[in-house]
Amino acid sequence: MIIHRPDNISYQEAAASPIAGITAWKALVGLGNVKKGDKVLIHAGAGGVGHMAIQLAKHLDATVIATSSAKNRDFVLSLGADQHIDYTAEKFYELVKDVDFVLDPVGGETRQRSLDVVRKNGLIVSIVPPNFEAAQEKARKKGVNLSLLLVKGSKEEMEAVAALLLKGVFKVFISGVYPFSKMADAHLQIESKRTVGKIVVAL
Numbered sequence: 001m002i003i004h005r006p007d008n009i010s011y012q013e014a015a016a017s018p019i020a021g022i023t024a025w026k027a028l029v030g031l032g033n034v035k036k037g038d039k040v041l042i043h044a045g046a047g048g049v050g051h052m053a054i055q056l057a058k059h060l061d062a063t064v065i066a067t068s069s070a071k072n073r074d075f076v077l078s079l080g081a082d083q084h085i086d087y088t089a090e091k092f093y094e095l096v097k098d099v100d101f102v103l104d105p106v107g108g109e110t111r112q113r114s115l116d117v118v119r120k121n122g123l124i125v126s127i128v129p130p131n132f133e134a135a136q137e138k139a140r141k142k143g144v145n146l147s148l149l150l151v152k153g154s155k156e157e158m159e160a161v162a163a164l165l166l167k168g169v170f171k172v173f174i175s176g177v178y179p180f181s182k183m184a185d186a187h188l189q190i191e192s193k194r195t196v197g198k199i200v201v202a203l
Contacts, residue, residue: 003158006166013165016048016172016198021161023151024053027103027125028060029160031147036061038100041092041117045081046072048198049105049127052170054079059169065099067092072196075173093117104128111135118144125149173197 005014028034040057044050045066057064058080066081073084085092093113100122102114107128112135114124120143126132132148139146164170175196178186180203189195 003155003162006162008168009165009172012174012177012200012202013172016174016200017052017161017165017170018153018158019151020048020052020172020198021164021170022153022157023049023127023149024056024103025160025164026151026157027127027149028053028056028101031125031149032101032103032123034060034062034101038062039098040064041096041099041102041114042066042081043087043092043103043110043114044068044105045076045079045084046196047105048195050103051076051079051173051197053103054081055170056164059164062101065092065096069194075196101125107131112138115139115142115144115146118142121145123147127151174200176200177202179203 040062042050042053045054046068054064054066064081065083066076067085067087068076069088070086076084085095093116096117098119099117102118102124104111104114104124104126111126115138123145125147127149136146176199178201180201183201186199186201189199
């Protein structure tokens, strides 16, 4: 599957965009139908998916609340978030309520606690499979919709992301470029769960 690289982005940006961009687009537009005035909570807002989801949510005129560590606060706000929550020092479930849509790239307790901040019939889209069924059962009892999104990506979805890149809606942030010989180091960085934006492996 090949599509034209938008002229306004580099090859590295093109390489970093598809999966994160498609995930954000499919979650907010395809599943969430996020619209003007919606209250959106995006966890891990400084991460690969999160930082693109914030940009898209603002493009859709939603009110955006994003979590990250304190050191990434300015980065998250620069993407368009209206409110930042430092997950290392604050409990989002004590600060947020009646959310229309949650994007969950974290899972675990974060997903469980998100069920407490979503309005009835609101939606959580999680991209983390472990223990999903148990969370879904709790969601049913609370009257909240919970969906699991595992992205493969189609040509149509890639073209949608490319169009957003061309318009400047999506601006992918690359925090590091690793040579192919250092791919192991790139994997270790990803596994640290502290990556800001995306990393790229280059030949």
